[in-house]
Amino acid sequence: xxxxxxxxxxxxxxxxxxxxxxxxxxxxxxxxxxxxxxxxxxxxxxxxxxxxxxxxxxxxxxxxxxxxxxxxxxxxxxx
Amino acid sequence: xxxxxxxxxxxxxxxxxxxxxxxxxxxxxxxxxxxxxxxxxxxxxxxxxxxxxxxxxxxxxxxxxxxxxxxxxxxxxxxxxxxxxxxxxxxxxxxxxxxxxxxxxxxxxxxxxxxxxxxxxxxxxxxxxxxxxxxxxxxxxxxxxxxxxxxxxxxxxxxxxxxxxxxxxxxxxxxxxxxxxxxxxxxxxxxxxxxxxxxxxxxxxxxx
Numbered sequence: 001x002x003x004x005x006x007x008x009x010x011x012x013x014x015x016x017x018x019x020x021x022x023x024x025x026x027x028x029x030x031x032x033x034x035x036x037x038x039x040x041x042x043x044x045x046x047x048x049x050x051x052x053x054x055x056x057x058x059x060x061x062x063x064x065x066x067x068x069x070x071x072x073x074x075x076x077x078x079x
Numbered sequence: 080x081x082x083x084x085x086x087x088x089x090x091x092x093x094x095x096x097x098x099x100x101x102x103x104x105x106x107x108x109x110x111x112x113x114x115x116x117x118x119x120x121x122x123x124x125x126x127x128x129x130x131x132x133x134x135x136x137x138x139x140x141x142x143x144x145x146x147x148x149x150x151x152x153x154x155x156x157x158x159x160x161x162x163x164x165x166x167x168x169x170x171x172x173x174x175x176x177x178x179x180x181x182x183x184x185x186x187x188x189x190x191x192x193x194x195x196x197x198x199x200x201x202x203x204x205x206x207x208x209x210x211x212x213x214x215x216x217x218x219x220x221x222x223x224x225x226x227x228x229x230x231x232x233x234x235x236x237x238x239x240x241x242x243x244x245x246x247x248x249x250x251x252x253x254x255x256x257x258x259x260x261x262x263x264x265x266x267x268x269x270x271x272x273x274x275x276x277x278x279x280x281x282x283x284x285x286x287x
Contacts, residue, residue, distance in 0.1 A: 009209050009210070009213050010209055012213065012237075013209065013212055013213060013216065015236040015237075016216055016220075016232065016236050016237075016264070016267065017216070017264055017267060017268060017271075017278065018260070018261070018264040020279045023261075025254050025257065025258070026242070026253045026254045026257045027253075027254050030166070030170070032157075033166055034157070034158035034159075034162040034163040034165075034166045035157040035158045037158070037162060038157075038158040038159055038162050059260075059261070059264075060242065060257060060260075061235065061239075061241070061242070062177070062241050062242045062243055062253070065173060066166075066169065066170055066173060069115075069116055069119065069169045069173060070162070070165060070166055070169055072119075073112055073115050073116070073165055073169060074161075074162050074165060076115075077161075077165075
């Protein structure tokens, strides 16, 4: 098994088992994503304001990508 | 709601030339966001040609504009209007690119990496506990999940199939598939705990 061609097995365990904490759904994540990103960029406690969204990002690769894109774009647009 | 967001809502709700100008400005913003997303992902999609990138960005901007106008009443000012709007453009572009990247490809629902589970020997950089856990996860995937849960878990977490692509292929929704994934993970955690492995049980939210 080529270690470089595969994810580290600890990471694989994390992907398979997902986040432990309560998480919101994909639809709720999309509905709250803009608010979450604006809170993050304002330096506010986004995770306290919108509980469960961070856990969902840990568990859902597609929503995580959507979050990374929005955060990166809005940050670059305001720079 | 901040003043800029209020202005956007007022202009988009106006009649005639003011609304047309606002729509044109908004579409330009959406197009810039969609181009950003396409540019960000193009390195991972060598099969896309230059013209495809621009077509995809233009179509994503159009689709985002339609979605935004349909949901305008839902905007409550919890974020800046532009952040809310960009979300749609980035999503449309990302979803199109994910679909495009899997076009004509079979979606793998079977594990292609079972040796990862079967190999009980830890590599020098890994501890024995991880190997034991992974081996137990492999067994639990085979024995404790339904066939549907196993397929979804394997496709999304092992084979990297985007959940929206999978939803389209299986004619279901992203939300329904994620619920299946969540249930599969809960069963896995419970099965591992029953075997005495140090795995925290999954905490349920009220909405799941």
